[in-house]
Amino acid sequence: MLIQRVYAYLINWNGMKFLPDVLPNLLNxxxxxxxxxxxxxxDNHSSDGSAEYVKTHFPEEVxxxxALRNGWLYSVDECLKNDKPDIFCLLNNDQKIDALFFKNLLLPFxxxxxxxxxxxxLKWDQITKTLGVVEVDFNKAPLSEHLSRNFDLVxxxxxxxxxxxxxxxxxxxAIKRQAYESLGGLDQIFYPGYCEDMDLCLRAWEKKFKVVLVPSARSFHFGGGSMRSLWDRIRIRFVIGRSVLLFNFKYQWKNKKRELIAFYLILFIKSWVTDPAYGLGLIASLARMPKLKFKQANAIDIPANL
Incomplete structure (x- = not known):
């Protein structure tokens, strides 16, 4: 693929405390x-002066x-309509990257x-691994409970x-824009976040595209920089509970109804005692259920690494 236009979108939401370190790192x-x-x-409607800081200190470089609408599930698409890059990178505002990050990340294209x-x-300490190669057992439900991370391959x-x-x-x-658009972009049913990345990747595999991890493109993530600055733990747990349930139902409702219902009934009872915000998120997911576009997860083929 001939790559001519690459855009790196740094997603920011009240990330002022990270920007003085992160931006010089990206420019390097x-x-x-x-x-x-x-x-x-x-910038997704920050209130901490993030946008003004960048305009003042990096007027030519960044x-x-x-964003017109608050939330990155909307604002990325706003940018893509105007920029039309061949490849676009998505970056959290609370992470640093290796000097050869962009060069290595684009090699698979x-x-x-x-x-x-x-x-x-990796985590901010540049040692602790966080993701690895993700392997999924589509025959077990719920899907989110049957993911494994293979760090040895990496x-x-x-x-x-x-x-x-x-x-x-x-x-x-990094994402190929034409593929992204052919897949319909991010599913906004997961707004304001969580599980939207897993969802788009599985839809890519479903359409016979490849999703790959590049071990030599390293990033170092602080974790939750924006979410923690805006929301308390209760709101975060609510959003996670809602999004994870929607993700599991989207991919397994067609062939794992009984398992999902049994799992979530037990989880709801437990969470109501130990994690009520998560339980409320489970209830809130019902309002979005009619908009789900159900998939057949066990029909998705992800080749093993040899």
Whole structure:
């Protein structure tokens, strides 16, 4: 694939405390690129002066896009309509990257069938692994409870190699725009977040695209930088409960109804005692259920890494 236009979208939501470290780090990685890279900070209605800071301190290097609608599930599409990149990268505002991050992350797109490439995500300490190659057992329900992360494959991978994975983190990834648009983009039923990345990756596999992890493209994630600054634990648990249930039902309702109902009845009873916010999220998911576009998860084929 001939790559001419690459955009890196830094998703920001009250991330002022991270930007003085993160932005110089991104610009350093940009200098190593042998292709055109434009860095855009998508600001989702921040109230901490993030947008003003970037406009003042990085007026030439970073473009600021102030989202029309609050929430990155909407604002990314707003940018894509105007920018029309060949490849776009999505980056959390609370992470740093290796100097060769962009160069390595885009290598898999030489294969025309690759739609999404994800980074090797570690924690802020640059040691602790967080994602790895994700493997899924589609024959067990609920899907979210039967994911495994293979870190050995990542550690043993040769430089330049990329690995098949069920999904990647959209906090550090690259996506082919044409593939993204053909898949219909992010499913906004997961607004304001959680599970939207898993969902798009599985839809990519369903349409015979490839989703890969690139071990040599490393990012170092603080974790929850925006969410924790805006919401308390109760709101976060509510959103997670709702999104995870919707994800499981979307992919397994057709063939695992009994298992899902049994699991969530027990989980609801337990959560009402130990984690009521999560339980409320489960109830709230019912309001969005009529809009779900159900899939047949066990028909999705993800090849094993040899």
């Amino acid at each position: 990685a940009k200098r190593e690129c042998d292709f055109s890279l434009t860095i855009v900070m998508i 473009r600021v896009y102030e 030489q294969d025309e069938s690759v739609a999404i490439a994800g980074a090797n995500v 550690s043993e991978a040769r430089n330049g190699l990329y690995l098949s994975t069920a999904f990647v983190s959209f906090g550090a990834c």
